[in-house]
Amino acid sequence: MIVSQITRRLRVRPNIVIDWCGRFEQEGLPGLLDRSCPGKPVRYGGDFCKQVMELFEQPPAGGQVHWDGAAVTDHLKTSTCAVWHVLRKEGICLSRQRS
Secondary structure (H helix, E strand, O other), X not given: OOHHHHHHHHOOOHHHHHHHHHHHXXXXXXXXXXXXXXXXXXXXXXXXXXXXXXXXXOOOOOOOOOOOHHHHHHHHOOOHHHHHHHHHHHOOOOOOOOO
């Protein structure tokens, strides 16, 4: 079979089939076993999450009544996206919900 036939039959991309062929040539049948995939590297781990959560236990800086996203990012010297990612993950909403 050629690569295009295999890709159609198995419904995978051609580069995957080419990788399989290369691994089979080098390692034989064991080369076709599934490999572990490390996935996307963690940018902000448990330590960062812990820092954000501990910060909410402290009084807000700069005479504020409560912490907001900008104050947290300024205090931790990090990106706004990172802080909001942690807050969403923990189910915390900094703005009041009004009906």
